[in-house]
Amino acid sequence: MKAIVIGTGYVGLVTGACLAEVGTQVVCVDVNAEKINNLQNGILPIYEPGLEEIVTRNYNNGRLSFSTNLAEVIPGADIAFIAVGTPPGEDGSADLQYVLQVAKEIGTHMTDYLVVVTKSTVPVGTAVKVNREIKQAMLDRGALLDYDVASNPEFLKEGAAVQDFLKPDRIVCGVNTDRAKEVLERLYHPFLLNGRPIIFMDIASAEMTKYAANAMLATKISFINDIANLCELVGADVNKVRKGIGSDARIGNSFIYPGIGYGGSCFPKDVKALVRTGMEYGHGLRILEAVEAVNNDQKKVLFHKISKHFDGMLKDKTFAVWGLSFKPGTDDMREASSLVLIEALLEAGAKVRVFDPVAAHEAKKTLGESVTWATDLYDAAEGADAVLLVTEWNEFRLPDWTRIKQIVKTPVVFDGRNIYDNTYLEKNGFICYSIGISQPA
Ligand code: NAD
Numbered sequence: 001m002k003a004i005v006i007g008t009g010y011v012g013l014v015t016g017a018c019l020a021e022v023g024t025q026v027v028c029v030d031v032n033a034e035k036i037n038n039l040q041n042g043i044l045p046i047y048e049p050g051l052e053e054i055v056t057r058n059y060n061n062g063r064l065s066f067s068t069n070l071a072e073v074i075p076g077a078d079i080a081f082i083a084v085g086t087p088p089g090e091d092g093s094a095d096l097q098y099v100l101q102v103a104k105e106i107g108t109h110m111t112d113y114l115v116v117v118t119k120s121t122v123p124v125g126t127a128v129k130v131n132r133e134i135k136q137a138m139l140d141r142g143a144l145l146d147y148d149v150a151s152n153p154e155f156l157k158e159g160a161a162v163q164d165f166l167k168p169d170r171i172v173c174g175v176n177t178d179r180a181k182e183v184l185e186r187l188y189h190p191f192l193l194n195g196r197p198i199i200f201m202d203i204a205s206a207e208m209t210k211y212a213a214n215a216m217l218a219t220k221i222s223f224i225n226d227i228a229n230l231c232e233l234v235g236a237d238v239n240k241v242r243k244g245i246g247s248d249a250r251i252g253n254s255f256i257y258p259g260i261g262y263g264g265s266c267f268p269k270d271v272k273a274l275v276r277t278g279m280e281y282g283h284g285l286r287i288l289e290a291v292e293a294v295n296n297d298q299k300k301v302l303f304h305k306i307s308k309h310f311d312g313m314l315k316d317k318t319f320a321v322w323g324l325s326f327k328p329g330t331d332d333m334r335e336a337s338s339l340v341l342i343e344a345l346l347e348a349g350a351k352v353r354v355f356d357p358v359a360a361h362e363a364k365k366t367l368g369e370s371v372t373w374a375t376d377l378y379d380a381a382e383g384a385d386a387v388l389l390v391t392e393w394n395e396f397r398l399p400d401w402t403r404i405k406q407i408v409k410t411p412v413v414f415d416g417r418n419i420y421d422n423t424y425l426e427k428n429g430f431i432c433y434s435i436g437i438s439q440p441a
Contacts, residue, residue: 001025001187004073004080006102008035008066010046010161010265010332011119011154012083017051018165020058022190027073028066039066047331047358050162071109079183080106081152082130083119085265092272093280094123103130107137113146115183119154121210121270123277127151127174127203148180151203153210158264159329166191171198174206211277214270215288220255221262222294228258228436229301238436239418258435260390260416261298263326263335268295299340302388302416305433307348309412310385315349318409320384322377323391325359333362337416338390346370355380357393378403386412392419401428 001024005016008030016028030036035045042059044052058064067073074080084098099120106116118130131149138145151174156164171188175181181200188198201209228238238258246253262268271292278285310317326336333339338354345352355374356363364373374380377396381387381404389396397419405411405428413425415434425432433439 001079001183002077003027003187004029004070004077005119006030006070006080006082006106007084007098007120008032008039008045009083009085010048010158011156012081013039013044013046013055014048014051014156014161014165015081015083015119015154016064017054017058018162019187020064021054021166023063024187026058026064027077028064029070029073030066030068033068036066036068048161049159049329054162070105074106074109074114075111077110077112077114079115079117079187080110081117081119082106083154086120086122086269086273088269088272091276093276094121094126094269094273096122096126096129099126100129100133103133104137107134108141110134110138110145110147113179115148115150115180117150117152117184118207119152121153121214121266121273122151122207123211123273124204124207126207148175148177148183149203150175150180150184151206152184153206155210155213158332159327167194168196170196172206172209173198173200174203175200176203211270211274214267215274215285215291217255218262218267218271218295219287219291221257221259221267222291222298224256224258225261225298225301225435226294229298231436232438235438236436237438241436258418259298260302260337260341260435261295263299263337264332265334268292268335271295299337300344301435302390302414303341303344306345306386306388306414309414309431309433314345316351317385318351318353318383319345320374320377320380320382320387320408321352321354321371322356322380322387322389322396323393324354324356324363325391328391328393331359331362333359333366336363336391338363339366341388341390341416342367342371353380353382353384356391357395359391378407382407384408385410386414388414388416389419390416392417401425401430405429 003024003026005012006029008028016026020026082102086094089095127149173184231238242256245251275285275288324338352371353374354371355377411430413430413432418434422432
């Protein structure tokens with residue numbers, strides 16, 4: 001089979017590489033010529049564990065190639081994936097301009113029957129718009145080719161994207177013809193050999209499934225954060241509460257870890273977009289409005305704790321920030337909680353020393369020289385009034401606390417992800433704050 005993947009970001013590049021890995025002939029297309037040029041020279045635009053290896057292998061064996069020219073590579077393709085960004089518009093709705101632009105280009109350049117699949121996260125009704133763009137572009141050039149439009153939302157997680165794609169919990173496909181279904185079944189057959197399901201449904205339901213999934217996950221996070229904040233007030237320990245509720249099979253243990261809010265390129269924008277869809281249909285999604293509001297507040301929780309500890313006197317204090325990316329395993333800085341925290345600290349006149357194992361190059365685009373870029377976690381902690389754990393990278397899990405105690409100015413730790421053993425730290429002379437655990441008086 002031959003597949004074209006349009007958009008070589010986190011989703012497009014992983015999709016293209018993983019499809020090539022199982023034998024599909026893949027061309028990844030992007031408008032960003034620098035990105036394509038770099039990929040042709042083995043330089044990846046993103047950090048994603050395991051990705052470089054499969055991109056290199058499949059590029060070298062000729063199954064994966066890169067191009068900026070859709071017209072040149074589309075002939076002979078069985079399937080084209082649209083995997084471009086759908087950022088939030090001003091009113092919170094998904095901005096479909098890139099998706100529809102690609103649909104138009106496909107209609108302009110396709111030469112034979114094609115299944116056009118939206119992999120980007122798009123609101124219900126987008127397939128109809130994609131279809132319209134393709135049809136109009138064909139009419140404009142006097143062509144009348146057969147094609148199908150389908151929806152195949154992507155569920156991969158940044159930081160584990162390759163594994164998620166190769167071993168998916170499920171593949172969701174929205175189709176309205178048997179022909180499109182057959183093409184998708186054939187393409188995904190290699191990923192389903194271990195009994196993993198492919199779930200076919202109508203297109204609107206597939207589009208909705210992606211938003212409902214992300215909204216559910218965001219809800220779990222805001223729920224536990226809200227409970228965590230109450231735990232602090234009533235003298236309970238959210239870590240114990242989490243275990244207590246998670247052992248109920250109906251609730252489960254995953255995604256109920258308190259922290260300093262969700263970020264990234266998906267949850268914030270997808271929750272907003274779904275709320276917006278609800279408004280368009282006169283159906284307020286009150287739970288999701290609250291999920292978003294709780295999350296916005298949660299991103300400020302660590303700053304409030306810091307401010308309280310130092311009696312609001314943060315001017316000229318130095319803070320070590322460990323971790324910048326919105327979660328471990330990625331260099332993605334979009335909507336990262338670290339940015340909200342650092343901005344508040346700088347505004348209060350504090351000095352900030354940051355370290356992230358992977359995301360520094362991305363973070364520099366936003367933070368520039370407003371912070372000091374440390375070479376490792378110890379360098380960041382040098383002379384700090386407090387250490388702030390923001391992203392729970394593995395290498396931050398068991399630092400040498402004896403060494404840290406010697407290099408910090410004052411031994412105070414604000415653990416934004418509840419990864420440290422407070423009792424141990426307190427025994428060793430640290431003051432330790434976490435999320436959802438009341439502080440001893
Ligand atoms: P991204 O911003 O990393 O990549 C998008 C790419 O599309 C860029 O390289 C851009 O240059 C390219 N592009 C834009 N317009 C183009 C055009 N006309 N022709 C060709 N290329 C074009 O985005 P992403 O994070 O990969 O997300 C893509 C979509 O997948 C979004 O809708 C997102 O919500 C969804 N999604 C993302 C994730 C994730 O974890 N990042 C997971 C599931 C779904």
